Amino acid sequence: MVLSRFWLVIFISSIVFVIFSLFSGSSYTIDHVLNGKKDDPILISEKYIDQIPAFIKDSINKSQEKTFVINRDTLNADTTYVYKNKTVKIFSGVQKSDGLLPTCKSTLLDLILPLMAYLAFFCGLMELLIISGASEKLAKGLSPVFVKVFPSIPKNHPSISYMTLNFAANFLGLDSAATPFGLKAMESLQELNTDKDRASDAQIMFLCLHASGLTLIATSIIGYRAAANASNPADVMLPCIITSFIGTIAAFLIVGIKQKINFKSASLVITLMVLIAAIVGLLMYVNHLDLIGKNYFTANLSALILVGIIVFTLIFSFIKEKKFTEANTTVYESFVAGANNGVKTGVTIFPYVLGMLVAISLFRNSGLFEIISNWVAFAFSNMGVSKEITDALPVALLRPFSSAGSRGFLIDSMNTFGADSMTGRLSSIFQCSAESTFYVIAVYFGSVNIKNTRYALGTMLIVDLICVITAIFVASWFF
Known part of the structure; x- marks a missing residue:
């Protein structure tokens, strides 16, 4: 209900503002809102x-x-x-972004079709993990922790392995793999959901943790900074990790308090300490590398992990080939069946993503977003916040709505103020500190036809705000 009303407010207010601008003389034509393309x-x-x-x-x-x-x-x-x-x-x-009609076209051709391809491949691998029994073993090993975080999920449930793979892919910056694993997790959690139209506690907890965007290797950000001639493209890695980690903890605490989770559980405390130790250890290792070493490490670690997952899945499936025979199928046929389900999932989520992106397109091209961002920047400047920080705020404001849009602001800020400026670095931290909230909600809840998202949207927006505030403090501390 909240998401629906928010969507309607964005859509209707943008259209009203466009019409008002036309008849008041502020705009000469509104054709660009419908037919224009980005940068026209x-x-x-x-x-x-x-x-x-x-x-x-x-x-x-x-x-x-x-x-x-x-x-x-x-x-x-x-x-x-x-x-x-x-x-x-x-x-x-x-023009800031594609108009309504080009957005409809690009959503299908540039977003959904590539996403369907990723879904087909990784859902095919997931099917192999399921039939071979690998996902069951993974779920069994992680059940003691997950049953504390997700008390409504039975021990050894398949969703545990899917969520683990999703978190791991996000952690390593493997966006193409994270989404298929996450959608598979939502489908599995939906099987346990007694009210199919209403998000369950487990689904909300999973989505909020996923959207907090905990990432170790921000490969795309490093690439953008390298293209902008940053002296050390990887110098924002540690601030990005700290910001996203605090966002993840905040998401866990907010949802956990709402769901009355026992935070004193020994398994939870131990897992959190192990995770912190692992992050600190990796940071210490990366920090002692020189520039070339950092670039080499960040460029290869994620790719090696992904290749490792693929190789492990295929080898384990070959070893457990008898299980495929018992299921009256083969390894290849199982992969094809899983890939087919991935394509169907892509078709299911298309209308949800389209509706959200069209609303965001109208919001940006109407001029409303620019006015709001200017107001926010003005308010911050009157509070004594430096201009270097306010110049980076458009990235933070647009990030929950559109990853591509905020990326455009990021690149523009680095080109305008310099990649090594406070504005350029802070914009980079904003970009990698969280997911695109509205896109994530549209894709994940849309994949299982959830209509009532309950408090998920509000929680995710609060976490976005926490990440923005944290990013400002961390950037000021480091740079």
Whole structure:
């Protein structure tokens, strides 16, 4: 219910603001909201050639392409005059994201189809893990901890192994593998859910922990920083880990208090201490490496782990081939059956993702997001927050809505202020400290047709806020 109302508010308010801007004269056309593409120039006016300044008119007439560009502001896009069909069209600024119709197309072609491919492959591997018995062994080994965090899940339940693989993939920055494992976990948890339209406690706990985004190897962030000529692209790794770890702990505590989980359990305390020790150990190892060593380590660890999972699954399935025979199937046929289920899952979640991304597209292109972000930045600046921090806030504000959109702000902030600036580094920490909340909710709850998300959205947004505040303190401490 909360998600539905939030979606309606974003959608309707954006449309109302677009129409108001058109009739108030703030916008010349709203076509870009429907048909424009990201980074396209925005049409702001159209005049007859006699109505424009003489020097621009002369420049247009002399130009073979009948265009004239004014470098009015080095921080914004150039203003372009295009003479065509007896009128001069004036463009200035660029579109922040794809319009409504291009978003519909790109959601299918650039997001859902690749996601379906990942789902098909990894769901095929999951089927092998299930039939071979590997997932059962993993669940049995982790049950003592998971039954404390997820008291409603029976011991040795398959969902435990799926959630473990999801957390591990997230931890190592394996986004392509994390989503299929996570969706499989949601499907398994849905089997235990007595009210199929309402999110269970276990599903909320899992999704909030997943969305907190605990990551050890932020390979994509390091890549963006390297492309922006950062002196040490991996210098934000430790701040990213600290921020996401605090976000994960916050998610666990908030949901745990709501669900009355026993935090004094010895198994929980031991597991938490082991996890902290492992993170500290890896950080100490990475910290003593030189720049080339860090780049080599971060580039290969995640890939090696993923290859290791694939190899282990195939070898274990070969060793346990008798179990496939007993199930009246083969290893290859089981993989194909699992892949087919992955494709069906991709088809199921498509409408949920489409609805959310279209609303976000309208929100950004309407200009509402820019106004809100400016208000927030103004409020922070009046509270004494430095401009270096307020300049990075658009990344934090957009991150819950769109990973691609916040990534665009990240790259822009590094290009504008420098990758090694406080703004560039803080933007990087914002980008890697949490998941895209609304996308995650749309995909994961949509995959099992959950309509009532209960307190999941509110909790995830609170965790997002905690990550933002933590990132600011951590960045100020380190840099």
